[in-house]
Amino acid sequence: MSETMRFDDRVVVITGAGAGLGRSHALEFARRGAKVVVNDLGGGGHGEGKGSEAADRVVAEIQAAGGEAVANYDSVENGEAIIRTAIDNYDRVEVVVNNAGILRDASFAKMTDSDWDLIYRVHALGAYRVTRAAWPIMLEQGYGRIVNTASAAGIYGNFGQANYAFVKRGLIGFSNTLAIEGARKGIKVNVIAPVAGSRLTETILPKDVLEALKPEFVTPLVVRLCAESSTESGSLFEVGAGWVAKLRWERSQGACFDPKAELTAEAIDAAWDRIGDFTGAQHPTTIQDTFGPVFGNLGITP
Ligand SMILES: NC(=O)c1ccc[n+]([C@@H]2O[C@H](COP(=O)([O-])OP(=O)(O)OC[C@H]3O[C@@H](n4cnc5c(N)ncnc54)[C@H](O)[C@@H]3O)[C@@H](O)[C@H]2O)c1
Known part of the structure; x- marks a missing residue:
């Protein structure tokens, strides 16, 4: 099949692109011609610490393959700085993939305020701040593509993930509303609930299953939703291991x-x-x- 979905000269911001799904998205958008802002705080899977290596490594991978990318090490809570990196380096932004994430799993009886707050800050406030900074630019240029990353936990609930399920479901309502508000301005907004082997799932899935659940099975749907030709907006998809389905x-x-x-x-x-x-x-x-x-x-x- 010929490759029709190109992103030449498009600027794509991907949060949490230093590993897992975000890294896979970043590599593929860059391969298809995009200039990519590789954002990653570079901390641990529970929200601890930070560092520049994760984002730098992915930028180096993209550049080694002949692509164009720049790193950003801010937390998504500082979304404006992430979008500023896109503007300062490339002068525009057409695509935002809100992907950064951590887990702070605990049964509700044992969940602390900091478990609740940190998950809210990264997944909800972070997606809001990044999107809020990009939104006026997209409105002004009359074009934008946004993909938010939810989770099956947010759709169905999951033991030990009341905090995570709350914000992930919130992202669905957030996306549906932005899809309505962006409709007349050429902005398409969708949500995915992925399943992939990554640091976030390595403790809950067996090793062979983890290896089979490649993030590269999720990325093509993100690319498809962000393509210029895509009219899809306000939709929710479950995706993983080569399976893609739409929910209603x-x-x-x-x-x-x-x-x-x-x-x-x-x-x-x-x-x-x-x-x-x-x-x-x-x-x-x-x-x-x-x-x-x-x-x-x-x-x-x-
Ligand atoms: N892997 C799965 O099966 C699965 C399932 C459902 C949802 N998700 C969601 O997919 C997204 C990607 O997860 P993944 O599985 O690739 O995990 P991952 O841990 O491999 O990648 C997440 C990346 O986000 C970065 N990050 C964390 N907090 C950040 C912050 N405040 N600012 C910027 N970057 C930050 C991390 O450093 C990490 O590199 C997450 O939103 C996650 O909740 C994943």
């Missing part, structure tokens, strides 16, 4: 009660099977899809 909401037809009469818990209990019956289910995609049945029950056309 499913809503039962629900039960309607007389809005002029008193509604009781017992009446809801009596309709419980109907409320949870997915026969003839709908697939809402906008907030207006919520107003439909709500106003419909009142006999009002919104």
Whole structure:
């Protein structure tokens, strides 16, 4: 198959690009002609320490392959400095991949305030700050591609990851809203929930599985979502090991009660099977899809 998705002269910012998924994204965007800002704080997997080696190593790899890249060592909490690196070196930014991440797993009973705060700061505040700094530039140029990195934990929940699940699900609502706000300005925003062998998964997956779950199986979807030709926006994908799938909401037809009469818990209990019956289910995609049945029950056309 011929390679149609090129990024020549495009500037791509990838956070947490010193290892794992981010490194794989950085190498592939650079191979396809992009000028890449390789951001990485270079600390440990639980948010401790920092260093320049991780980002430098990936920049060197890109340059050795004939590509163009510059390192940035800021924490994503300092998103403005990361975007400034793009502007100072390349004068523009077209693509942002919010990927940096750490884990602070603990059952909720044992989770400390610092476990909660650190996960919030890296995944939520970090994605916000980087995106917030790039957003006016994208609005002004009428073009942008953003991919945020969520997790199956955020979609489904996972034992020991209340902090992580909270922020990862938050990124989905964040992306959906930016997809709406960016629609008329050529900005496409999507979310992925990847599975890959990396420092973050090395303690929970067996070695042979880790080796098979190459980050390189996730990167092509990110590239596809960031391509100039892509019209996809506001979507969520699960991806890993060569499997790519799109998710959507499913809503039962629900039960309607007389809005002029008193509604009781017992009446809801009596309709419980109907409320949870997915026969003839709908697939809402906008907030207006919520107003439909709500106003419909009142006999009002919104
Ligand atoms: N690997 C998986 O199976 C998996 C599953 C679901 C979600 N994710 C998400 O994918 C993303 C990448 O994870 P990975 O598996 O490649 O892990 P990784 O540890 O290999 O890479 C994450 C990188 O982010 C960097 N980083 C951490 N905090 C940072 C900060 N404050 N500022 C800048 N850089 C920072 C780290 O130094 C590291 O190089 C994360 O957001 C993670 O939550 C991964």
